[in-house]
Amino acid sequence: MAFEKVNVNDLCFSPVKAIGEDWGILTGVSGKGFNSMTVSWGSVGVLWSRPVVFAFVRPGRHTYGFMNDGEMFSLAIMNKEIHKKMAVFGSKSGRDVDKYKESGLTAVFEDGVPFPEEAELVFVCRKIAKGDISPDWFIDEGIDPDNYPKKDYHRMFIGEIVTVLKKV
Numbered sequence: 001m002a003f004e005k006v007n008v009n010d011l012c013f014s015p016v017k018a019i020g021e022d023w024g025i026l027t028g029v030s031g032k033g034f035n036s037m038t039v040s041w042g043s044v045g046v047l048w049s050r051p052v053v054f055a056f057v058r059p060g061r062h063t064y065g066f067m068n069d070g071e072m073f074s075l076a077i078m079n080k081e082i083h084k085k086m087a088v089f090g091s092k093s094g095r096d097v098d099k100y101k102e103s104g105l106t107a108v109f110e111d112g113v114p115f116p117e118e119a120e121l122v123f124v125c126r127k128i129a130k131g132d133i134s135p136d137w138f139i140d141e142g143i144d145p146d147n148y149p150k151k152d153y154h155r156m157f158i159g160e161i162v163t164v165l166k167k168v
Contacts, residue, residue, distance in 0.1 A: 002167070002168045003110075003122065003165035003166060003167055003168065004165070004166055004168050005163060005164065005165060006164050006165070006166045007164070008051045008161050008164050009051075011121075011164065011166075013077075013121065015042075015043055015044045015045075018077045018121070019039065019040060019041070019042045019043070019044075019077070020040055020041075021040075021080060022077060022078055022079060022080045022120075023038055023039065023040050023078050023080070023083065023086055024038070024039045024040075024042065024075050024076055024077050024078060025037070025038060025039070025075075025076045025078060025086065025089055025115070025116050025119070026038075026039045026042070026055050026057070026063060026067075026073065026074070026075055026076075027063075027066075027073060027074045027076070027113070027114050027115055028057075028063045028064075028065075028066030028067035028068075028070055028073050029066060029070045029071075029072045029073060029074075029112070029113055029114065030065065030066045030069040030070035031069070031070070032065070032066065032069070033066070034066055034107075034114050035062050035063045035065075035066045035094035035099075036063065036089055036094070036099060036100075036107075036114070036116070037057070037061055037062075037063040037089050037090060037094075038086050038087070038089040038090035039055065039056070039075070041056050041154075042054055042055050042056060042075065044075075044123065044161075047158060048128075050128070050160045050161075051160065051161040052125075052128070052158050052159060052160055052161060053075050053123050053125050053158070053159045053161060054156060054157075054158055055067070055073065055075060055156070055157045055158075055159065056133070056154040056155070056156055056157070057154060057155055057157065058152050058153075058154050058155075059152060059155065060152055062093045062094045062095050063094070064155065067127075067130075067155075067157050068130070068155065068157075070127070071126060071127055072111075072112070072113045072124070072125065072126055072127070072159075073113070073125050073127060073157065073159055074110075074113050074114065074115040074122055074123065074124050074125065075122070075123045075125065075159075076115040076116050076119035076121070076122045076123075077119060077120050077121040077122070077123075078116065078118065078119055078120065079118070079120055082105075082118060085103045085104055085105055085118075086103065086105075087103075088102050088103040089103065100116075105117070105118050106118065110122070110124050110163055110165060111124065111163065115165075119165075119167065120166075120167050121164070121165070121166055121167070122163075122164070122165040122166075123159075123161050123163075123164055124161070124162055124163040124164075124165070125159025125160060125161055125162060126159060126160050126162050127157055127158070127159050128158055128159065128160045129157075129158040130155055130156065130157050130158065131155070131156050132153060132154075132155050132156075133153040133154045133155070133156060134153060135148075135153075
């Protein structure tokens with residue numbers, strides 16, 4: 001499948017639908033390689049006058065180390081029609097299986113940053129900030145018990161978008 005580079009300012013899409021319903025595959029890259037996981041939380045927007053992706057990863061996920069230690073990552077927006085294939089990326093650990101091989105998806109690279117060839121839209125990002133979610137963030141008292149019964153709070157990674165690829 002072919003991709004074309006597009007200007008982030010020319011995009012017209014709903015991040016709420018794309019990430020929350022269609023899902024994404026987040027791939028962290030470090031000196032140890034890469035690992036990918038399914039995501040349905042996150043955002044695309046502007047921070048510090050830069051186009052950014054906000055990605056959230058729990059410390060227990062294998063992808064966490066790659067996101068934490070590496071400089072680059074990708075967020076691939078997927079097609080809802082392949083949720084069954086994507087389920088491998090959310091239910092199995094890269095410590096134990098090759099998620100791409102098991103799912104039937106194909107890893108391809110842009111400037112050394114991997115993403116699934118089956119993606120509809122890809123954000124290649126350079127990590128510019130990170131921080132841990134903590135209970136004192138929550139104003140709505142239902143967020144903590146509903147989302148963190150194990151108190152395994154996400155780390156938020158903010159990546160400046162350096163390349164956007166759109167399936168052609």
